[in-house]
Amino acid sequence: MGRTVQYHRAALRRHDPGLWLAAGLVGLSLLALAAILSVLAQQALQAFAPTPVAQLRWRGDGGEQQLLAAVVTQDAHALVVRGSEWQRRGAEYRRIARADLRQIDWPADARSLRLRDGREIYLRGDSAAQAPDGSRLAAAEIVEDVASNRLGRTEATGLMLRRAWDFVSGAAQGGGVFPALVGTVVLVLLMSVLVMPLGVLLALWLHEYAGSGRGARILRAAMANLAGVPAVIYGLFGLVLFVNDIGGGLDALLQSATPRWGGGGLLWSALTLALLTLPVVVIATEEGLARVPASLRHGALALGATRAEMLWRVVLPVARPALLTALILAVARAAGEVAPLMLVGAVKYAPALPLDGEFPYLHLSRQFMHLGQSVYDLALAGGDVPRDMAQAHAAALLLLVVVVGLNAAAIVARNRLRERARELAV
Amino acid sequence: MPVPDPQPPASPLARRFAERAPARERRERHLRLGLRLAAGFLALLALAMPLFLLASARVTPDWAAHVLPLLAGSLKAALYAIVVAVPLGLGAAIWCARFAPPAWRALLKPLFELFEAVPAVVLGLIAALLLAPWLLQHVLSLLVFVALLVPLLIAIGFVWQRFAPPAWQQRCAGHEVALLLLPLLGLAAGAVAVGNALATTAWAALLQPLTPWNGLVVGVMLGLAVMPTVFSLAEDALFAVPAELALGAQALGATRWQALWRLLLPVAAPGVVAALLLGFSRALGETMIVLMASGNTPLTGISPLTGLRSIAANLALEAPQAVPGSAGYGLLLLSALLLFCICLLLNLLAEQVRGRLRRRVAGL
Numbered sequence: 001m002g003r004t005v006q007y008h009r010a011a012l013r014r015h016d017p018g019l020w021l022a023a024g025l026v027g028l029s030l031l032a033l034a035a036i037l038s039v040l041a042q043q044a045l046q047a048f049a050p051t052p053v054a055q056l057r058w059r060g061d062g063g064e065q066q067l068l069a070a071v072v073t074q075d076a077h078a079l080v081v082r083g084s085e086w087q088r089r090g091a092e093y094r095r096i097a098r099a100d101l102r103q104i105d106w107p108a109d110a111r112s113l114r115l116r117d118g119r120e121i122y123l124r125g126d127s128a129a130q131a132p133d134g135s136r137l138a139a140a141e142i143v144e145d146v147a148s149n150r151l152g153r154t155e156a157t158g159l160m161l162r163r164a165w166d167f168v169s170g171a172a173q174g175g176g177v178f179p180a181l182v183g184t185v186v187l188v189l190l191m192s193v194l195v196m197p198l199g200v201l202l203a204l205w206l207h208e209y210a211g212s213g214r215g216a217r218i219l220r221a222a223m224a225n226l227a228g229v230p231a232v233i234y235g236l237f238g239l240v241l242f243v244n245d246i247g248g249g250l251d252a253l254l255q256s257a258t259p260r261w262g263g264g265g266l267l268w269s270a271l272t273l274a275l276l277t278l279p280v281v282v283i284a285t286e287e288g289l290a291r292v293p294a295s296l297r298h299g300a301l302a303l304g305a306t307r308a309e310m311l312w313r314v315v316l317p318v319a320r321p322a323l324l325t326a327l328i329l330a331v332a333r334a335a336g337e338v339a340p341l342m343l344v345g346a347v348k349y350a351p352a353l354p355l356d357g358e359f360p361y362l363h364l365s366r367q368f369m370h371l372g373q374s375v376y377d378l379a380l381a382g383g384d385v386p387r388d389m390a391q392a393h394a395a396a397l398l399l400l401v402v403v404v405g406l407n408a409a410a411i412v413a414r415n416r417l418r419e420r421a422r423e424l425a426v
Numbered sequence: 427m428p429v430p431d432p433q434p435p436a437s438p439l440a441r442r443f444a445e446r447a448p449a450r451e452r453r454e455r456h457l458r459l460g461l462r463l464a465a466g467f468l469a470l471l472a473l474a475m476p477l478f479l480l481a482s483a484r485v486t487p488d489w490a491a492h493v494l495p496l497l498a499g500s501l502k503a504a505l506y507a508i509v510v511a512v513p514l515g516l517g518a519a520i521w522c523a524r525f526a527p528p529a530w531r532a533l534l535k536p537l538f539e540l541f542e543a544v545p546a547v548v549l550g551l552i553a554a555l556l557l558a559p560w561l562l563q564h565v566l567s568l569l570v571f572v573a574l575l576v577p578l579l580i581a582i583g584f585v586w587q588r589f590a591p592p593a594w595q596q597r598c599a600g601h602e603v604a605l606l607l608l609p610l611l612g613l614a615a616g617a618v619a620v621g622n623a624l625a626t627t628a629w630a631a632l633l634q635p636l637t638p639w640n641g642l643v644v645g646v647m648l649g650l651a652v653m654p655t656v657f658s659l660a661e662d663a664l665f666a667v668p669a670e671l672a673l674g675a676q677a678l679g680a681t682r683w684q685a686l687w688r689l690l691l692p693v694a695a696p697g698v699v700a701a702l703l704l705g706f707s708r709a710l711g712e713t714m715i716v717l718m719a720s721g722n723t724p725l726t727g728i729s730p731l732t733g734l735r736s737i738a739a740n741l742a743l744e745a746p747q748a749v750p751g752s753a754g755y756g757l758l759l760l761s762a763l764l765l766f767c768i769c770l771l772l773n774l775l776a777e778q779v780r781g782r783l784r785r786r787v788a789g790l
Binding site for chain 1: 450451453454457458460461462464465467468469471472474475478479482513514515516517518520521522525526534536537538539540541543544545546547548549550551552554555556575576578579580581582583584586587602603606607610611614650653657681682683686687704707708710711712713714717718738741742745746750758759762765766769770772773774777
């Protein structure tokens with residue numbers, strides 16, 4: 001008995017169960033990642049999938065009722081349906097318990113009309129749409145007319161693709177993400193213009209001129225710590241410094257009656273994000289500069305170039321992919337950041353785009369919409385909950401695709417750079 | 427650097443060189459000045475941020491009642507997150523740095539880097555709208571899953587190494603992750619089934635969260651968000667330890683796991699501690715996930731089944747409406763200063779500890 005126990009212990013010691021534990025934790029992380037992505041994609045698709053239309057008969061408060069409605073969700077206990085929205089979008093949701101349900105048919109001749117303002121109307125057969133009060137819908141109002149229950153697979157896919165495109169490109173009725181997308185892009189471009197020169201100059205100074213003196217040491221430590229400061233603190237800093245102090249001061253100086261610069265706006269947001277991404281740019285650029293082989297610098301200097309010429313003509317061109325990586329990383333970080341923007345200018349609904357055809361074309365003091373902010377607002381503050389939730393997931397998927405795509409590009413560019421540095425060093 | 431002054435100007439080329447020399451020197455000076463200015467700007471900025479918060483922060487007599495629950499909320503959220511992130515991140519780092527074949531490592535490192543880049547608001551959305559309602563029903567399933575996870579993995583490893591044919595073992599060495607995916611999915615399905623079966627018992631009632639948005643949801647999602655940070659730092663630390671060390675231990679009869687646990691992990695300990703500290707710091711400052719999934723109720727109890735409100739989420743909620751100069755504004759800035767200082771302290775500490783790792787590895 002004792003001997004077998006000893007044998008088993010020895011066997012346990014000889015084998016590596018811990019290795020399997022570590023491998024299992026990798027597997028678990030991968031599964032969690034996969035679950036997050038698949039759930040997000042599935043929810044986002046629901047925003048565009050056609051909903052089947054049912055003819056329902058159930059026992060309600062005032063006796064038996066019947067309705068032609070789209071079935072939004074259904075489970076073992078109840079179903080949630082959406083009747084024709086004659087009055088207002090999101091006002092016709094009804095929850096029907098399975099116990100009360102008498103009959104449910106899926107008529108083949110059911111049609112669902114989508115109107116310009118995002119409302120949906122359900123009909124049967126070829127009858128013209130007629131409201132309960134007798135008024136008729138103008139044909140110009142209707143933007144989509146689909147026989148919901150008769151859609152084939154290809155038709156349904158085409159419909160979903162069309163709706164997804166409308167959602168992104170701005171043609172969607174009752175809210176798309178186009179203004180938010182424009183706001184995000186303009187913001188990120190402005191931020192890049194602000195942060196890149198400063199970040200590259202800083203990296204050049206740190207790497208080429210400062211050496212390992214005290215100033216450089218302090219600056220390096222400051223940079224490492226700035227990179228670790230929570231994003232929301234940057235937002236607060238932007239609110240206090242840019243919006244309240246500088247913006248408020250500008251308003252007082254210009255004697256404007258309404259706060260123009262003293263509220264959140266595009267310029268202040270871009271400046272805040274530029275500060276936030278400065279450490280990213282500096283660190284990535286410095287890494288690239290470190291990979292430029294010393295032989296190139298020595299060669300340039302030996303041929304009589306000044307230091308500035310060596311940097312400008314030789315080092316920076318060789319390190320160009322590193323600058324690109326720095327830019328992409330900064331953009332990816334900025335595009336995904338929401339918390340600081342909530343403090344300095346992103347809003348739920350902005351009446352105008354920050355970029356338009358009116359002079360001066362780019363409106364720096366305007367409030368703007370942001371993709372991440374839209375995700376937050378659609379998720380938690382919706383009036384038309386099922387649709388808003390689905391749209392929040394679609395916006396989140398779009399944001400994820402943009403940010404992850406940018407990061408993947410940065411990773412590929414960085415690997416290229418490493419290979420090239422290795423070749424140059426030979 | 428002074429430009430060499432050619433004299434006497436003999437050839438046309440040399441004359442041109444001499445003509446252009448002042449301009450070149452000027453350019454060199456300007457560049458140096460520009461660089462200095464940029465450096466000065468950054469130094470100023472690093473100083474200005476805490477000073478601005480300090481200047482506008484205000485301590486009212488009842489500051490403790492406002493700020494301390496928020497601080498407790500932040501610490502609680504970060505603690506739950508670390509409890510999730512450290513086992514996942516460290517386990518993944520150990521496998522990736524020491525056991526994975528190069529192909530797996532080349533796949534996993536960028537994958538987790540991409541995971542780190544996923545916007546927090548996306549994770550917050552999933553936590554708030556999908557994870558929270560699910561966990562409201564399935565706390566017990568989660569508990570069963572976590573309790574059975576470690577024994578299951580170790581048992582699989584033991585059984586495989588004892589009873590699988592050596593040829594299989596040879597072929598599958600290094601691909602343990604792929605082999606384990608199915609058992610993990612099976613365990614998840616089993617845990618859900620067990621949890622559902624136990625749903626009507628007293629245990630389930632005891633573990634029923636009071637609100638859908640609670641510390642548990644925050645912990646799980648924030649932990650997943652912080653996991654890549656812990657992973658990449660710990661992986662770097664473990665990978666930096668020279669391989670000869672492990673090979674020597676194995677030559678003396680240690681198994682790979684023993685070499686790792688007794689030798690490599692202690693050597694890389696500073697790096698692992700730094701990973702933990704930076705992960706904690708990142709979890710403290712994370713805003714969107716906590717904002718969307720915590721319910722934002724300032725409760726101080728330690729139970730993860732109740733809501734919480736963190737400093738960062740409170741800033742995002744209240745700062746846009748706060749009136750500059752009011753007492754509430756001062757308190758907000760005070761709480762921000764507190765958060766800033768804690769994160770700064772953690773970062774400095776982590777930097778120190780990492781420096782120790784670097785010296786230690788350089789000495790080997």
